[in-house]
Amino acid sequence: MKGVVLIALTLASVCSAARAVPPPKVAIDAEQRLVVGRLAAILDEEAVARQLESGLTTTFVFRVEVAGRVLGGARVDVRYDLWDEVFEVVVVGADGRGERVTLAGRTALATWWSGVEFVVAEQRPRSTPWPRELVLAVEVVPFSVSEQDDAQRWFVRSFGESAARTDRQVTDPAERRGDSLEKVLGVLMATSIQGSALYSARWVVTVAGGR
């Protein structure tokens, strides 16, 4: 009996290891921003794959955290056009810049996904360098993000105002982060008030590069 249990446990751990998704790459770019790339192969996760094929919008919300404190985030919206058989994709980074691409089919999406890079946190104050390790989390949310705009604006404005208040206490102009915080919260809140996450993952990643 013990042997059966041991075999079952071994098989379970092997299966679990096989299912483990490798972490994305997080690096510091030339402008001292945090950039995420080499995105993990979560598109093949059952719930994600089903939603991607649903013809409705799938939103990927990325968040970087240190000790539970959110440093930044980014959002990727994907919708499959059933008739044109293309994926419409919009990426919005923490710098507020966006990219819109149209990809012909699942293979093209997977290729783009593994190669895309975007900013998840803007430049930090000189006195506080980026940590060597941080947590990168992703949530996959169904449905469009363009509803509930009132709630979104309320959140963005509330946090924006609180960021502005914090901003006034900062003496170094280089440390004024109010704007970027508002952008980050805009990115995050716009999606996180939507539907329940279909899938979520967290990785502890080592930050590559830096000063």
Next chain:
Amino acid sequence: MRKPMPPEPMRGRRRFRVHALLVFTLVAWATGAAAQSGAALRLEEGRFFLEKITIEGVTTFAPGIVIAESLLETGRVYTEGELRDAAHRIKRLPLVLDVEFSLKKGSERDLYELVIRVRETRRWFWGFDLNLAGWSEPVSVSGVETTNFTESSLALVGRRFAAGRYGVVYAALGGADGTMQVGYTRHDLFAGGGFGSLSLAGSDCASDNGQPSSPSDVGDAGCQTELVGLGLDPTYSNWSTTAGTVRLRLTLGYPLGGNRSLRLKGSYRATESGLRRLALDTDPGRLALFSDRYDVALNLSWVSNSVDDPVFPTRGTLLEAGLDVQTLEADLFQYDLSGSPLAVAGASRSHQLAALATASWHWPVGEQGSFSLGGEALIGRSRIRNLPGYDLELLDADVTVWSASATAGYGLFLKQLRTGERWRELRWENSAQLFAGGIAPSLGQDQVPHYGGRVTTGLTYRNTWGILRFTLSWVGLEATP
């Protein structure tokens, strides 16, 4: 079923986009969020012409119920937001645990088939709710003793049966309304997605051991205790039944479009005998016996509901505003154990007409948590006749009644398993509530609590069979002259 219409012409779409752009620009300007914000760049909202709607995963009741509750119909264009609202409406059905929407190509370009995949609850269902509460003031529950610690529990087991294309019949033992209840719910009433629900409950209050142990409880032998609202009984009294009770409930809902609806709720309850006890009376000897009691309540409300889940709400808003009419009548026999003779108070009547508004908002916090804010306000007029007060006098007055409460809550999923046949959720739930209420003039009821607070923490477990809840509360009451 409507004949499918061709999708909107390109010109119409372009006009829509121009309007959308204008609206967005104005909104961005007005809020100061500006287009440079990350929220500004997103996919245009999807708009889909539904040619067909298919329901999957429904085995225990009629698929027509899902379609009726969705308020979706073929031959129309829906935005993704409208589809999401429809998904939330379906998920609020007691028959449904979860729902998933997906599209398929239709028969022609730009026509779609909507596939609604439903995860059902079981035919058999159960529920158990246990609350242990500490009180800042000693309260009476039943009999002649007071306590600072109360326990209330509720157990329920029942079964649902499909009844026709849009109906569900259920029967249950236990529950808040009595030891036995039967009910029938009909969807797609009024030919437009309305619904109606009728239930009949009875309890026999079989033994003394079944007495309730909380100011609002159903004892284990069907004896019911209720803390009656200030508008019907301004003395803050418990009314405990000692005999059988029959209760009839009727709810009708009529959709007004989107998440909005009109709702009419009615209730009639009759009981043969019981005990009325002033909840905060320090003199344990004073109480009143009652007989031939009945109460009627009618509530007509406008409701806007975008909450995603009725048990574990994590996002969305619930707004209700309406009129509330209540009547309570009973023959009362006032009794003082300290030696005063039994006095007949006679027939007592209370009527209340009030405006009532409630609101709650829910937001997710992090991956597993959610934060809620809520409030309720009531103001109305009450006519009270021949009701014994704290000093054994009979109250006879017309008063203005008001009450308000505010609640903040935080919930955190400790476990969420939603795969295949396995469905389990365990949530830690916390809430803090402040409440206040009163009548004017005060009628000399100085012991009536005018404000207070309640803090509650507990665990709730849900699976495909039912819900198990265990909570601890602390209730602080403050009476002011």
